[in-house]
Amino acid sequence: MASNRGIRVIPVRGSTERNGHRLDPSRLETVRVTANTEIAPGIYRLSFARPWDFVAGQSIALTLDPRVPPRFYSIASGTADPLVDVLYDLFREGVLTPRLAALVPGDELLGSRPFGAFRDAGGPSCWIATGTGIAPFVSMARSGSTEGKLLIHGSRSIAGLLDRGFFSSLMDGRYVPCCTREKEPGVFEGRPTAWLSAQPLPAAERFLLCGNSGMVVDTRDILIGRGVPFADVIAEIYF
Amino acid sequence: MKENLLGSTLARLDEVAADAGLPRYAGRQLADWIYGKGVTGFEDMSNLPREARIALAERYSVELSPPVKGTESADGTKKYLFAAAGGRFVEAAWIPEEHRGTLCLSVQVGCKMGCLFCMTGRQGFQAHLSAGEILNQYLSLPERARVTNIVYMGMGEPLDNLANVLASLEILCADYGFGLSPTRITVSTIGLVPAMRVFLDSTKCHLAVSLHTPFEEERRRLMPIENVHPLSEVLAELRTRMVRGQRRVSFEYIVFDGLNDTPRHARELARILDGIRCRVNLIAFHAIPGTPLAPASREKMEQFQALLRDRGLLATIRQSRGQDIEAACGLLSTRELVRAREDGDT
Numbered sequence: 001m002a003s004n005r006g007i008r009v010i011p012v013r014g015s016t017e018r019n020g021h022r023l024d025p026s027r028l029e030t031v032r033v034t035a036n037t038e039i040a041p042g043i044y045r046l047s048f049a050r051p052w053d054f055v056a057g058q059s060i061a062l063t064l065d066p067r068v069p070p071r072f073y074s075i076a077s078g079t080a081d082p083l084v085d086v087l088y089d090l091f092r093e094g095v096l097t098p099r100l101a102a103l104v105p106g107d108e109l110l111g112s113r114p115f116g117a118f119r120d121a122g123g124p125s126c127w128i129a130t131g132t133g134i135a136p137f138v139s140m141a142r143s144g145s146t147e148g149k150l151l152i153h154g155s156r157s158i159a160g161l162l163d164r165g166f167f168s169s170l171m172d173g174r175y176v177p178c179c180t181r182e183k184e185p186g187v188f189e190g191r192p193t194a195w196l197s198a199q200p201l202p203a204a205e206r207f208l209l210c211g212n213s214g215m216v217v218d219t220r221d222i223l224i225g226r227g228v229p230f231a232d233v234i235a236e237i238y239f
Numbered sequence: 240m241k242e243n244l245l246g247s248t249l250a251r252l253d254e255v256a257a258d259a260g261l262p263r264y265a266g267r268q269l270a271d272w273i274y275g276k277g278v279t280g281f282e283d284m285s286n287l288p289r290e291a292r293i294a295l296a297e298r299y300s301v302e303l304s305p306p307v308k309g310t311e312s313a314d315g316t317k318k319y320l321f322a323a324a325g326g327r328f329v330e331a332a333w334i335p336e337e338h339r340g341t342l343c344l345s346v347q348v349g350c351k352m353g354c355l356f357c358m359t360g361r362q363g364f365q366a367h368l369s370a371g372e373i374l375n376q377y378l379s380l381p382e383r384a385r386v387t388n389i390v391y392m393g394m395g396e397p398l399d400n401l402a403n404v405l406a407s408l409e410i411l412c413a414d415y416g417f418g419l420s421p422t423r424i425t426v427s428t429i430g431l432v433p434a435m436r437v438f439l440d441s442t443k444c445h446l447a448v449s450l451h452t453p454f455e456e457e458r459r460r461l462m463p464i465e466n467v468h469p470l471s472e473v474l475a476e477l478r479t480r481m482v483r484g485q486r487r488v489s490f491e492y493i494v495f496d497g498l499n500d501t502p503r504h505a506r507e508l509a510r511i512l513d514g515i516r517c518r519v520n521l522i523a524f525h526a527i528p529g530t531p532l533a534p535a536s537r538e539k540m541e542q543f544q545a546l547l548r549d550r551g552l553l554a555t556i557r558q559s560r561g562q563d564i565e566a567a568c569g570l571l572s573t574r575e576l577v578r579a580r581e582d583g584d585t
Contacts, residue, residue: 059467069433072467117459118466213353214363216463220355221529230355230531235463239351239364239399 078142246371347395
């Protein structure tokens with residue numbers, strides 16, 4: 001575990017016992033923002049120095065005020081990277097993200113330790129994401145787990161195909177960008193579900209899905225309908 | 240657009256009263272008219288000054304929305320559809336029994352949680368219901384006078400709509416509202432731990448946790464929330480805030496044929512629930528279209544119940560109701576949504 005020196009721990013009322021890599025909302029730690037950049041219209045990448053170890057695919061909880069319930073974000077950086085990145089959509093009517101979007105380097109926010117069990121156990125697998133649901137797969141890819149993987153990423157806009165250059169070069173031929181509202185050569189026109197329905201079933205031992213519930217449910221239905229055992233479909237839903 | 244005061248807590252009604260030039264205590268008078276007497280017209284609120292009634296009517300309303308459709312099962316269970324935003328529908332179920340009548344409420348239009356066995360999740364998430372929309376299902380129920388119990392087990396995850404659920408519970412239980420006993424109300428959750436903590440601290444209502452398998456890896460396949468709030472964390476939280484007094488915790492367990500009904504599951508259930516004063520409700524699965532899961536037979540459910548009882552767990556088989564009226568939660572509203580789309584209504 002990396003040094004925790006300099007991290008302020010803020011206990012929240014009703015604290016529970018510590019539970020390792022599981023979410024312990026009773027312990028929020030102050031972290032200092034190193035970057036907070038709008039990387040596509042309405043989509044931000046926020047970074048801070050990595051104070052702990054984590055497993056690719058895990059999440060953290062973030063808030064700016066211990067009285068405001070934290071929101072959960074998948075980590076979008078590699079396990080050995082010096083910075084922890086998260087991706088978030090700005091919801092202008094939201095409680096948290098407008099305040100997150102206003103942060104500048106040097107500002108502080110409160111974060112949990114990493115938690116969650118959305119992991120790729122290795123072997124051939126198919127990663128399917130929409131929007132900022134790409135985050136855990138960015139983490140897995142940056143942590144070196146791309147062999148035998150197929151990534152299908154859907155977005156409404158071309159700009160929303162986050163880290164497209166990174167995935168194009170790293171997963172040549174095994175990266176399928178999909179876009180519903182804009183066209184560009186090399187980008188499938190439509191949703192990931194449309195691509196999946198039009199293709200032979202990818203040769204994968206498991207399917208990892210990350211995105212909103214509608215995408216997850218639709219994709220899972222397609223996969224199960226095509227004979228994939230439901231035990232081979234692992235989903236992480238943003239809520 | 241006028242603000243509908245149905246679903247307003249006393250604190251909000253106090254503000255409304257002050258806004259209309261009334262003393263703050265008039266908020267309680269408003270509550271008495273709206274919740275105690277069921278009055279929806281400000282002109283009928285005769286103990287308020289006429290000027291205040293006019294001012295209130297200009298800015299506020301008290302509106303009930305009756306169900307747009309009802310279906311009745313041969314066993315007496317009724318399902319009601321209530322219109323929701325965006326041309327969608329939410330369901331409420333009326334379940335009469337010999338000595339009690341239970342109302343099952345919805346809290347969201349659709350659901351975000353994506354559980355494999357749930358029809359509501361197939362609709363995706365559309366919107367949270369306001370406290371008023373939640374209460375409306377109770378107030379507009381034709382059988383309201385016969386309601387003895389209320390369960391928040393319809394469409395949506397109650398603790399994902401925490402503020403509105405807590406407001407509706409306050410109004411149902413408060414003396415300024417309907418004065419129901421919290422021991423007559425059960426709120427279900429799949430285990431959103433931070434919200435569960437708030438719920439346990441701020442209400443005395445019963446809690447029902449959707450469990451469905453004691454094995455985390457298996458639960459992850461059925462319920463994606465397991466990735467975020469593992470069952471062990473949920474149980475640890477319950478142990479920490481052990482349910483005291485009249486509060487009861489139950490675990491909902493849909494029995495799927497050959498999946499979660501084995502002796503191994505019974506043993507593990509007994510192990511993980513050891514020390515928690517609880518009941519396990521075994522529930523028959525109402526199959527939904529395209530599901531890879533199958534319902535266990537009554538005989539298998541009884542065998543599993545016996546396995547649990549042998550290990551000291553209080554286990555009941557919940558009577559299956561309304562099978563002929565699309566009992567699976569979300570099925571009726573989904574069909575209605577599809578029908579409305581086909582008719583070009585939306």
